[in-house]
Amino acid sequence: AQMISYEAALGLSLAAVLLFSGSLSTSNIVIGQDELLDWNIIATGFVPFVIFLIAMTAEMNRPPFDLVEAEQELVAGFNTEYSSIQFALFFLAEFMSVITMSGVIVTLFLGGPQPLRIGDVDIFDWAGAFGGTFWMILKVLAFLYLYVWLRATLPRLRYDQLMSFGWKLLIPVALGWFLVLAAIQVGRDEDWNIVAVLAVSLGVLFVAYLLFSAALTVARKNRDAQGAMY
Numbered sequence: 001a002q003m004i005s006y007e008a009a010l011g012l013s014l015a016a017v018l019l020f021s022g023s024l025s026t027s028n029i030v031i032g033q034d035e036l037l038d039w040n041i042i043a044t045g046f047v048p049f050v051i052f053l054i055a056m057t058a059e060m061n062r063p064p065f066d067l068v069e070a071e072q073e074l075v076a077g078f079n080t081e082y083s084s085i086q087f088a089l090f091f092l093a094e095f096m097s098v099i100t101m102s103g104v105i106v107t108l109f110l111g112g113p114q115p116l117r118i119g120d121v122d123i124f125d126w127a128g129a130f131g132g133t134f135w136m137i138l139k140v141l142a143f144l145y146l147y148v149w150l151r152a153t154l155p156r157l158r159y160d161q162l163m164s165f166g167w168k169l170l171i172p173v174a175l176g177w178f179l180v181l182a183a184i185q186v187g188r189d190e191d192w193n194i195v196a197v198l199a200v201s202l203g204v205l206f207v208a209y210l211l212f213s214a215a216l217t218v219a220r221k222n223r224d225a226q227g228a229m230y
Helices: 002-021 026-031 047-059 084-109 125-153 159-189 194-229
Strands: none
Touching: 002 026, 002 047, 002 084, 002 159, 026 084, 047 084, 047 159, 084 125, 159 194
């Protein structure tokens, strides 16, 4: 249930990137982020990036979302049956997923190997042919530091808090923001003025809010009815 709740938000935030990039190819996504202001973290309004980061952390069962397998609480399985290099291989696989997903989020939102370029100014242009590798490693290391920081800072959430956060906040916000981005993209394609784009976006958000409120009301009535039966 935890994984499903965050996969939906993860997919919606990814769809926002694909909407602006116009391609499923990672190389084309990177090419479209040539300058700093073209990075998808800015182009999509920062919200999909935050949602993707939170959902990705939950998908990897990293703190504070490590409810599925909290290593401090496990006294069975490979935690007791293996030791030395065999035990290290399990954790190596787990931390490799962190490195892999950090590379994914860097590719989608932070330009991948693209340098920090503002206009014609290329920061650290001395790197030459190794510039892309340098920037990719630097950005991935920043996210690895972030995960260590989160692990040492945030307490683990309760399960009810986790599910409520996923289903009642992340998914509606991700869906509503995707609809707004779609309205903005349509406005660009149809050459609408800014007033029309804002009006359509506000209308989309209002309809999404009404639908979400109706869903919460139905869910509350169902819970009350089940409570009355018992």
